[in-house]
Structure formats: structure tokens, C-alpha cells
Amino acid sequence: MTRVFISDCEGPISKNDNAFETTSHFVPEGEKLFTVISKYDDALAYVLKRPNHKAGDTLKLVLPFLRAYNVSDGAMREFSAHNLILIAGAKETLQHAGNVAPSFIVSTSYEHYIRAVCRALDFPYKNTYCTKLELDKYYVPKNEQARLKEIAREIAQMPMLEVSADKKSMQDFSTRDQETIGRLDEIFGKEIANTEAGKIYCEVDPMGGVEKAEAVRDITRKLGVSLSDALYVGDSITDADAFNLVRTGNGLAVSFNGNEFAVKNAEIAVLSENSIATAVISDVFIGFGKAQALATANDWNRESLAKSLVNRALLDRLFKLYPDELPKVKIITHGNMETLAEESSQFRERVRGEAIGRLG
Numbered sequence: 001m002t003r004v005f006i007s008d009c010e011g012p013i014s015k016n017d018n019a020f021e022t023t024s025h026f027v028p029e030g031e032k033l034f035t036v037i038s039k040y041d042d043a044l045a046y047v048l049k050r051p052n053h054k055a056g057d058t059l060k061l062v063l064p065f066l067r068a069y070n071v072s073d074g075a076m077r078e079f080s081a082h083n084l085i086l087i088a089g090a091k092e093t094l095q096h097a098g099n100v101a102p103s104f105i106v107s108t109s110y111e112h113y114i115r116a117v118c119r120a121l122d123f124p125y126k127n128t129y130c131t132k133l134e135l136d137k138y139y140v141p142k143n144e145q146a147r148l149k150e151i152a153r154e155i156a157q158m159p160m161l162e163v164s165a166d167k168k169s170m171q172d173f174s175t176r177d178q179e180t181i182g183r184l185d186e187i188f189g190k191e192i193a194n195t196e197a198g199k200i201y202c203e204v205d206p207m208g209g210v211e212k213a214e215a216v217r218d219i220t221r222k223l224g225v226s227l228s229d230a231l232y233v234g235d236s237i238t239d240a241d242a243f244n245l246v247r248t249g250n251g252l253a254v255s256f257n258g259n260e261f262a263v264k265n266a267e268i269a270v271l272s273e274n275s276i277a278t279a280v281i282s283d284v285f286i287g288f289g290k291a292q293a294l295a296t297a298n299d300w301n302r303e304s305l306a307k308s309l310v311n312r313a314l315l316d317r318l319f320k321l322y323p324d325e326l327p328k329v330k331i332i333t334h335g336n337m338e339t340l341a342e343e344s345s346q347f348r349e350r351v352r353g354e355a356i357g358r359l360g
Contacts, residue, residue, distance in 0.1 A: 003229040003286045005097040006216060006242075009107035009117055009130075011235030011348075012256040012278065013094070015085040017356040018113040019059050022079055026071045029156035031355060037061050038359050039161040040184045042237055043177075045209060046261065047167045056108040056208025056238040059131055061188055063204060064197035067140045068148035073112065076135065080113040084120055087351075089321075091121050093279040096314065101286045102223055103127065106215045108207050108238045129215040131206045140197045148197060151187055158183070165260050165341075213241040227251045231285045231293075233278055235348070236359070237261035252290050254281060255332070257348040260341040263332060268297045269340050271347045272327030276318050281329070283311050300329040 010017055020038070023030040038058045045055035097103045105128040107114055114130040117123070140148070161177050170178060192198050207215065212234075220230055227249020232242050235258040243253040243265040255266035256278055263269050270277045285293035288309060296308060305315060305326075318326070332340055 002223060002225050003101050003231070003289075004219060004223055004225060005101050005103040005231055005233075005282050005286065006106055006219060007094075007104070007233040007278075008212075008235060008239055009105050009109055009114065011087075011258070011352070012233045012275065013087055013090045013105065013121075014117060015087060015352045015356070016083065016113070017352075017359055018080055018083075018109050019062065020356060020359060021083060022071070022076060022110075023062050023066065025079060026069050026075070027065050027152060029153065030065075032156040033065065033152050034058070034062055035355070035359065036155050036158050036160060037184075039163050040181065042163040042261075043161055043167075043173070043181060046165070046237055046240070047163060047172070048170060048181075054206075054208040054210050055236075055240065056131075056206045056211075059108060059110065059206040059208075060201060060204045063133075063135065063138075063200045064140070064148050064192055064195075065152045067135060067138050067197060067200070068145040068152070071135065073134065073136045076110065076112040077116070080110075081116040081119075084113075084116050086117075086120060087273075087275050089274040089276045089279070092317075093275040093282075094121055094123055096279050096311075097282050097286070098123075100283070102219075104129070104215075104219050106207065106212050106219075106232075106242065107131075108212070129207055129212075129218075131204070133204055138197065138200055140195075144195050144197055147195075148192070151191065155184070155187070165264055209238050209241040212238060213245040216242050216245055228290070231282055233282075234258065234266070235262050240265045250290065252281075252285050252293055254278065255344065257344060257351055258341075259345050259348060263341040263344050264337055267294070267332055269330050269332050269344055270327065271329075271344055273351055274321055274327065276314070276321055277327045277329050280305070280310055280314055280318060283314055284309065287311075294331060297329050297331050300326065302326065 020034045023034040041058040044050040044053045107130045118125045230251035232246045233254045246253050253266040254268045255262040256270045284296045
């Protein structure tokens, strides 16, 4: 029986948030600019469920500002390659998965970054889905550049939206947050949309929430397998749709150092600085199916693993890396979901840094 391993990139494979880091590097106050837009993205996609908007559209919304500061495709490629930071064990995990099953990366990241990741991992780019972008083709006149820089400064001074999984409508936001959302709606829906730079919004389609789910469907369709044969690893709000699709199809959804949106939509939570635990779970799933993978996660201790059907080389590496306490692996239940979500979010910030860890 053919099963398939599918993983998000940023989080499970690398520590970067490439779009955040790129904006922070090339745009003054870019860190704050990107974070405000990211929270706005989360609010539209997850709370307001705005039509024609999906989780991950931050990568589209920031592009006019990058272009205003004359960022090129070449600069993005160079920056991505020079600032790549992989999760420990990621290369070995992907190599092991690739040796036993078809393996794919599905990422919201720009293709510039994914190509750099593939080179570092010796992973075939043809087995990736990501955000396609030719930034150089967009011309932004000088007067628009000046206005975009003014808008960037305005957004960077805005208060940070408070977005959480318990919010369901605009009324759940504070008055201040409602005003911020309204102003950002004006900026992106009217002011920028009606400029030359606004063409970017019509032509760039980030590999966001629904697109990630569609990528999973495309992979299983091309391989001729069912969703029950798919394992998907993710860590953020952009993975929620893929998680839910895989779960509905009786495949396996694994959160790796996920934020609350990931944990609350996955079935297994992994908290680890090394991806070896993901390799172990995927090895069992690929070899023996979902029920056995869940059983392994449910009985996650040294003694049970030593008696399990897990690949011996993987176990030896796991035990060598963690001679005392194993990385945390837990089945997510209604009873432990809130606690796990908080613990995983805190662990995520420790592994990837506070600024990146707090992004949706």
C-alpha cells in the first residue's frame, strides 16, 4: 500500500519565516509592518472568514512595500539562501520519509526561499507546492513608491490586533481593533488596489490555507491514493484547512511546534527542537497505518518504543539524541487541547524566536 508524507516548510523543516525576515530586512520598521499585516490576515481568514481572502495572504499584501523599496527577485533569492536555518534533523527526516514513501513540501513561502531549502536538503523542487512570484515584472512609479512608504510607516504604527481562536465575529474585537481593521480594509481594498502596485494583488496567489488543502488533494489524486493514506505535518493557521481535509479523510494530521490554530486542528502534537519525533511517527504511519501511529503517540515512552515496530536506526538515533527525556508527543483531545496549545505556542517561540513564534 502506498502512503504519502506531506509537510509544511517553515516550522516543521526550517526555523525561518522568510517573508517576515525579508520584509524586516529590506523595509524600515518592516518587522512591525509585517506583524500588523499578518494579524490582519489572521483576522480576515480565521475570524471574519472574509470572501476571497485566505490565511497566508500576508505574502501578497506586503509585496507592494517590498517593490517600493526596489526589492528584486535576485535580492530575495540571495537573502533566502544566506539566511536559511533548518530545524535540527530535518534533512534526515525528509531523507528517511523519501526512502519509504512519496514525500512533498507544501508551503506558503515564496518560491525563492523554497528553492534554497530544496538545495540545502537535496529535496526535489518538483515535489513542492509554494507561492509563485516574479517580483521584477511589477513597475511602481516614483510617486507610488513615495505613497507606499508613507502607508508602510502608518501601518507600522498601528496597534497590534488581538486574534485568537475563540473570536467568531467583528463584534468580538475591541473598538480599537475594529477601527484598525477598517483602516486596513481601506488601505488594501482601495488605496493600494487602485495603483500600479495593486496589480500584484490580482496576479499573485499565495499557497495559503485553501490552496494547501487543494495541494494535498492534488498530490493524492496524482498518486492514486486516498486521503486516509496521507500524513500532513504543519504548525500554523495556514495549515488548518489541510489538517481538516486530512482528518476528514481519515489521514493523520500532526502539529510540529504549532501555535493554537495548528494544535486545535491537528490530532498529534509534537514539541521538539529536532524533527526526529516526526520521523518516528511518519515511519509508523507509512509502514503500518494511522491506528498504529496513534497507538505509538499514545504510548510514547522509551520502553514501549523499544518494543515497537519503529525502524531500528530511527530509534537508535532518537535514544542517542534524548538519553534522558524524550521530546513531547501527545494525542490531542478536548481535555488537553487548551493546555497543549499554550504549551506548544510557548515552545514554538523558544525554538523559532519570539517575533516569528507569535505569527499566525
